[in-house]
Amino acid sequence: MDVKPRHRLKKPEVVFTFSWTREAVTSRGWRYEVWSEPAPAVLENIRFLADYCRVWLFDPDPVGVGPGGIQAYKFVLPAGSDAAEPDLRTHEGYDWVYALNGTLRLVLGEHDLILKPGEAAEFDTRPPHWFGATGAGPVEYLSLMGKQGERAHVRAAPG
Structure with a gap:
């Protein structure tokens, strides 16, 4: 060829x-x-x-991507504006996010949440949602994404 x-x-x-x-x-x-x-x-x-592809959002080496199943990504977003109007999206699937560094703003339906380092959120991705950094600076976070109904298994205690 x-x-x-x-x-x-x-x-x-x-x-x-x-x-x-x-x-x-x-x-x-x-x-x-x-x-x-x-x-x-x-x-x-x-x-x-x-034009709709935001390559800068994705770490070139995903934490874990395999055939089917839950996929893990590490995102780094530049500092945002606290007054930014979120561009809400919907799609099939389930998402779990964990803030590593910085402050992650998560708009989920009518809820506007701020996740600080060490905090996590888990949700169905069919309701309108959006992620962004706050004006405080860039944010680094992990995201586990699965097919509709496929959730990450979270344990509160060993056992």
Whole structure:
């Protein structure tokens, strides 16, 4: 497989390289493909949706992500504004959050909660909810997310 941006596919040196590669690959009985970016309309849709992606929210190394089951993430949010209007979201699932450092603001339906380091919250994600840092500074927190009805098992005492 060769991959090049669409605008480079017509350049003579690229055409030559691809034809040489195609011949070498197909002579061995292998399949040869040239991949490029998607059609312009699809690419515009991807760019539009990417505006809603907040890569900076996710630690590049999730604490634990496996096939199915509860997934664990560590988030770091920059300082927010205490007057910020939350952008409430809803989705299927269940969430458990634990504040590590800083102050985490959790708006859950009509409840506006402040979680300090060492405090946790557990809730169904179908009601409107939102997370954010307060004006006091950035916040670092853990989140365990599961499918609808799948909850983290919390023990109050050993045993």
